Amino acid sequence: MPPRSADDQFANGILDHLLGYRLKRAYMRLQPAAQAALAEEGLRVLSFSTLALICANPGIVQASLAAALQMERSNLVPILDDLNSRGLILRQKVEGDRRRLAIHATPEGEALHRRAEARVKYSEDALLANLSQSQIDALFAALSALEAKV
Amino acid sequence: MPPRSADDQFANGILDHLLGYRLKRAYMRLQPAAQAALAEEGLRVLSFSTLALICANPGIVQASLAAALQMERSNLVPILDDLNSRGLILRQKVEGDRRRLAIHATPEGEALHRRAEARVKYSEDALLANLSQSQIDALFAALSALEAKV
């Protein structure tokens, strides 16, 4: 048996039957396209998600935003600093609790969000072309069931 | 309207309809469980995947293994160094092309792989308890379609 070369086929073994591995690989298929689409608007995937959540929840406070994004408060700071310095969001002290900062998107932030959203959706749709609508529905339903509280 | 507190509910907006975001979140639900299960065998998720592919493809060469794992050759080196130093794999020069190293799992590596696989599968099954078998089948089928060559 000759040694394998880099373009040989290989067996995935058990990995094909592990959902975690399959989810990661599927994500790795979609992610570069989203990244490229968002780069055209000067956003990273993470700053896009952040902006999207701010637009969907005007006045959200940083701690809640971090929880919604499932990330640490501390890691959110530089992302908001960037969005803020680009005039896409505003941080304002909450009256009655001056520890907290309520975040709002500016009109420019809202507009950028709409453009970025359209680009990501377009790039995803291209990759979903292989799937039937019922397959897509089943996929989202299964992901919802997975994410549902255990 | 009072400011939101950290345990308030929030709207995901468009993100709920973006597959990339949903895949990542589902993955983030499974990953910590797999990580904890593998830690009991002294493996990381990435070293487990590497060992699994070596077991499924005895004699695979490093460049092919990196391609199978969808990672850079250079990033594979420290992972193999670790598996090798623990006596789980062997690297042997390929006769006829002395640039290449064929990787084999040792009996200890095979045994560890089997134990680790059982642990990961068990941890995944707990999280899949919410889903019916047909939902699971549909999920894997949709992921295969997503991964299929475009």
Add this chain to the structure above:
DNA sequence: TATTGTTATACTCTATAACTATA
């Protein structure tokens, strides 16, 4: 020239601890 394994390096994302100001 091109490829394999390797080293070095940098960048992103993530995780933790500790600080400040407020409560």
Add this chain to the structure above:
DNA sequence: TATAGTTATAGAGTATAACAATA
């Protein structure tokens, strides 16, 4: 004392360039 935002830092994972050995 507890919480919100912040800073600093360290750890993974990932990506690129360049090198020595070999083809």
